[in-house]
Amino acid sequence: MKKLFLIIVSIFILNNSSYSLNELQFEAGSFNDVLQKAKSENKVLMIDFITDWCVWCIQTDLKVYTNPEIIDFADKNQINWKVDAEKGEGIDLAKKYNVKGFPTIVFVDGDGNEVDRIYGYIPPKDFLTQIQNIAAGKKTIKDLTGIYESNPSDVKANYELGEKLASIGRSDDAKKYFEFVVTNDAENTSGYYDDVIFQKTFEKGDTTEILTLIGKYPESNVLKDAYITLFNKAIEVDNKDGIEYYRTILEEKYRDDEFANFYIGQYFLGKGSKIAKDEKATREMTIEGIEWAEKSAPYFKGGVFEASPNNVKSQLYYNLGEYDKSLEYINNALKIWSTRKSYLDQKKKVEDKLAEKK
Numbered sequence: 055m056k057k058l059f060l061i062i063v064s065i066f067i068l069n070n071s072s073y074s075l076n077e078l079q080f081e082a083g084s085f086n087d088v089l090q091k092a093k094s095e096n097k098v099l100m101i102d103f104i105t106d107w108c109v110w111c112i113q114t115d116l117k118v119y120t121n122p123e124i125i126d127f128a129d130k131n132q133i134n135w136k137v138d139a140e141k142g143e144g145i146d147l148a149k150k151y152n153v154k155g156f157p158t159i160v161f162v163d164g165d166g167n168e169v170d171r172i173y174g175y176i177p178p179k180d181f182l183t184q185i186q187n188i189a190a191g192k193k194t195i196k197d198l199t200g201i202y203e204s205n206p207s208d209v210k211a212n213y214e215l216g217e218k219l220a221s222i223g224r225s226d227d228a229k230k231y232f233e234f235v236v237t238n239d240a241e242n243t244s245g246y247y248d249d250v251i252f253q254k255t256f257e258k259g260d261t262t263e264i265l266t267l268i269g270k271y272p273e274s275n276v277l278k279d280a281y282i283t284l285f286n287k288a289i290e291v292d293n294k295d296g297i298e299y300y301r302t303i304l305e306e307k308y309r310d311d312e313f314a315n316f317y318i319g320q321y322f323l324g325k326g327s328k329i330a331k332d333e334k335a336t337r338e339m340t341i342e343g344i345e346w347a348e349k350s351a352p353y354f355k356g357g358v359f360e361a362s363p364n365n366v367k368s369q370l371y372y373n374l375g376e377y378d379k380s381l382e383y384i385n386n387a388l389k390i391w392s393t394r395k396s397y398l399d400q401k402k403k404v405e406d407k408l409a410e411k412k
Contacts, residue, residue, distance in 0.1 A: 078119040078128055080136045085143055092133040093164025098188060100132050101160045103139045103148055108156040110175040112358040112391070117312075121178040124185070131189045132161070155223060161188050170194040173223045177312045193218070202231075209239045213246040248274045256280075261287050278308050282317055289321055297321070319353025322346050323362055330369040343370045361390035361397070368400055377411070380404045 080102070081088045092099035104111040118124060128134055139148035139156065147153075151160045151168060159172040170188050172181065187193040198218050202211040216231030232250045239247045248271035255263045256279065264280050274280070281303050288296030301318055308314035329335050329343030344367055351363040368384035371377070381404045387397050 076120060076122070076125065077115065078125045078134055080134045083135075085135075085137070085147060088133055088135040089162070089164065089166055092162075095133065096164070098132045098161050098163060098169055100128065100134045100185070101147070101151070101162065102134070102136045103144065103151075103153045103156060103158045103160065104136055105138060105140050105156050109358060111157045113175050114157055117357050118176075118178050118181050121182070124178060124182050127182065127189075128185060132185065158223075169196070171222050173221065195219075195222075207238075209235055209244045209246060212238075213244070213250070216250075242271070245275075249276050252276045252280060256283050259283075259287070278304075278311060278314060281307070282314060285317060285321075289324075315353040316359065319350045319359070322350035322353070323366060326350065326363075326366045326370065330366055330373065335373065337374065340370050340373050358391060361387040361394070364390075365397055365400065368404065372400075372404055372407070377404055377408050381408065 081091065085101075088099055102111075102114075137144040137147060139145065139153055139158075151158075151162075151171075153160065155173060157172075157175065161169045161171060163169055170184075172184055176184070184193075191197055193214075195218060198211075198215045202208070202215045205211055212231040212234040216228040216235070219225070219228035219231070232253075235244070235246050235250050242248050248267070252264070252267055252271070252274060253276065255267060261284060264284060267274070268277065268280055271277075281300055285297065285300035285304060287293075288300055301321070304311075304314045304318060323346070326343040326346035329339050329346070332339070335343070347363045347366040347370065351360070354360045354362065364383045364387035368380045368382075368387065371380040371383060381401070384397060384401045384404060388394075388401065391397060
C-alpha cells in the first residue's frame with residue numbers, strides 16, 4: 055500500500071550542497087555508454103532522473119547516497135548514473151521511461167528494459183531494502199505481477215501488487231487490486247484491509263473517521279500516517295490542543311522517523327517564518343520567531359532542510375538590525391544549500407546593509 059507520506063515529489067528549487075561526505079559515485083558518459091557497461095557486467099543500471107528544481111533530489115544525495123551500506127551495495131551490484139530530465143538526452147529518456155515526478159529512479163537491464171523504479175524520496179533504510187530486492191529480482195513489478203497472475207484470488211498478492219503500483223506513482227492502476235482486498239477481506243484476516251481503508255480515509259480527509267479507524271485498528275501498518283494526517287489537520291484549523299496532542303504522540307511513538315520529524319519541524323519553522331514575514335512584528339515577537347526557528351532545527355538534522363532554520367533566523371536577525379548575526383546564519387544556510395537564489399539574495403541584502411554602516 056502506498057504510504058501516505060512516504061512518497062514526496064519535489065516542488066522546490068535544486069541547488070548543490072557543499073557537504074563533503076563520502077557518497078555514491080555515479081558514472082560519466084552517455085546513456086548508451088552506461089547501458090553497455092551494465093550489459094557487459096551483467097548488472098542492473100540505476101538511472102537517477104533529477105532536475106534543477108528538485109529539493110528532494112538533494113535530500114537523496116545527502117541522506118541516501120552518503121549511507122555506507124547503500125554505497126557498498128550499489129557499487130558492487132549495479133551501475134549508477136544520473137541524468138537531468140530537462141536537459142540533453144535526459145529529455146528523451148524521461149519520455150521513454152514515462153518519468154513525471156522527481157526524483158524518479160528507474161532500474162533497467164542491459165537491454166534498457168525497465169526492471170523497477172523508485173518514485174520520490176524514501177529514507178536510506180527503505181532505499182537499501184529496495185535496491186537489494188531489485189538485485190535479487192524480488193518484490194519488483196515483474197515479480198509481484200507473476201505472483202498475482204499465478205493466483206489472482208489471493209488477497210496478499212492483490213495487496214502487494216497494488217502497493218507496488220501505488221508506490222511508483224500508478225495509483226489508478228492500483229485501485230482494482232485494493233478493491234479486491236476490500237471486497238474479499240472485510241474481516242481484515244490478512245491484515246491488509248485496514249491499510250486500504252485508512253488510505254481511502256486519508257484521501258477524504260475525514261478526521262472523525264480516521265480516529266474511528268485508529269480505535270478499531272490500533273496495530274495498523276499505516277498508523278504513523280494517520281497521526282501525521284491528524285497533526286496536519288490540527289495545524290490547518292489552528293487547533294492548539296490537537297496540535298500539541300498529536301505532536302506528543304509523534305514524538306513518543308515515532309521519535310526516529312524522518313517524516314514524522316519533518317512535519318513537526320515544519321510546524322515550528324512555519325511559526326518562525328510567519329513572524330519573519332510580518333512587517334508589523336514587534337521586537338518581542340521577532341525574538342519569539344528566533345526561538346521557534348531554533349526549536350525546529352533538531353528535526354531537520356542531517357539533510358538539506360537543515361538550511362531552512364538558518365535562513366529564517368537570518369531574516370529575523372536582519373529585522374532586529376543585528377546584521378552580523380544575520381550574515382552568520384545565512385552563511386550557515388549556504389554551507390548546506392550553496393546556490394539557492396533566495397539565500398544568495400538574503401546574503402546580498404545583509405552585506406549591503408553592513409556596507410552602509412561602514
